Amino acid sequence: MRYEAPRKLKRAVALLSAESGVARVLAGGTDLLVQLRSERIEPDLILDIKRIESMHAIAAERGGYRIGAAVSCAALGEHAGVKQLWPGVVEAATLIGSTQVQGRATMAGNLCNASPAADAAPALIAAGATVAIAGPGGRREVPAEAICLAPGRNALEKGEIVESLYLPARPERSGDAYLRLIPRSEMDIAVVSAGVSLSLDAAGRCSAARVALGAVAPRPLRVEAAAAALIGSDLDEAVLAVLAAACAAACDPIDDKRGTVEYRTEVAGVLAKRAAVIAQTRAGGAA
Amino acid sequence: MSQIHVSTKINGDATEYLCEPEETLLDVLRDRLGMTGSKEGCGTGDCGACSVTLDGRLVCACLVLGAEAQDREVGTVEGIAEGDSLHPLQKKFLEHAALQCGVCTPGFLVAAKSLLERNSDPSEEEVRYWLAGNLCRCTGYDKIVRAVLDTAKEMRSA
């Protein structure tokens, strides 16, 4: 195994593209080092991206924020601006692991690791976040929901590196929230999770919404039917019931010791309802 | 396979070592540098016994490669006391009997010190959340939490 820590993104892409064996990008290493230790992967090249200065930046851009791929969840949680604009995303990022894990873990790594239960994924999908990818063929930008294809498999091509995530600007009276169910209060993998982002019009009616679920399918899901149920409403009980039913209908979960299919399907709707109400309150609407 | 030459700072002292590319910082500290204060409980980020700071941020040394420490600053439990005089946290851990077998203690000390540097007056809940990544199989945590809260109080009045 070789370890490389280039200072330039271009060099990183070149090294990654030129590697004929198995190559892995190293961000926080909180997934990668565990996989290395268990010998689940035996890479020929580990490419550490943390020496690339721009990867550590959180920059205001077009009313939103661009977050470098090497920004740790701890650093993100300390950024007042992002927290204010996208509290649900920061909430999800700072639920990941322990203080120690958050000191290293990145949201980009969380997405690229492609776990169906990754905590940042539903929040980023609900936020309409996009992912900037640098590769041998140039730069492309894709929606967050395009990254995870199946458990452990992401959409990156050979030589590609996630460079940054972009959280867009949002209208006034907007809010987002992320909730997960775990059997303990900390340090566990989501059994079910839900992210909701919405905007309200001047009368308090929902004018735009995005809903996403985690851990209920082979990949984090964007549920458009659930979002459609919210739009035009003031999130009364009947609307929330439609939202929950749409979430349940989208679920295709596994059955394991942590949750049965029935349980995960039921709880997905419950969490989505609660997250929608929190997002509504954060947007300044009636709870 | 050629080893990687790393120059870093550990507890303020310039340090150099050679390591394998896949070797963790925890293995380097313990096996190459003889700094066995940091413990290996799990090797997978779950127990916090290997807690160190990297450029001031609390991390698990078992989830950091030795090669990554190049030009960084590492802080370990060995750097907590000043010469022969114990850090207030160490004194309070003894006073409150916040350890039994002691395997978790270095990790708790490093993690608690990092908390108190950020927050001189944490609530009990804040202490418990901050330390949720440090596992202890002996004490039941209560004495540890009390020792940390008591240290914070003492350091505020000092």
Ligand SMILES: Cc1cc2nc3c(=O)[nH]c(=O)nc-3n(C[C@H](O)[C@H](O)[C@H](O)COP(=O)(O)OP(=O)(O)OC[C@H]3O[C@@H](n4cnc5c(N)ncnc54)[C@H](O)[C@@H]3O)c2cc1C
């Ligand atoms: C004790 C513990 C608790 C945890 N708890 C949680 C939890 O509660 N919720 C949760 O969702 N996860 C949890 N995790 C998993 C992990 O911490 C997260 O998935 C984390 O966000 C991964 O980010 P990282 O920067 O450490 O990724 P890394 O380990 O560095 O990388 C993960 C994968 O993504 C690839 N990759 C990383 N960055 C890029 C990039 N920029 N471009 C291309 N590919 C890239 C890597 O090659 C690797 O395959 C936990 C892990 C541990 C050890």
Ligand code: FES
């Ligand atoms: S040994 Fe590193 S967290 Fe357990």
Ligand code: FES
């Ligand atoms: S004192 Fe034994 S594990 Fe904590």
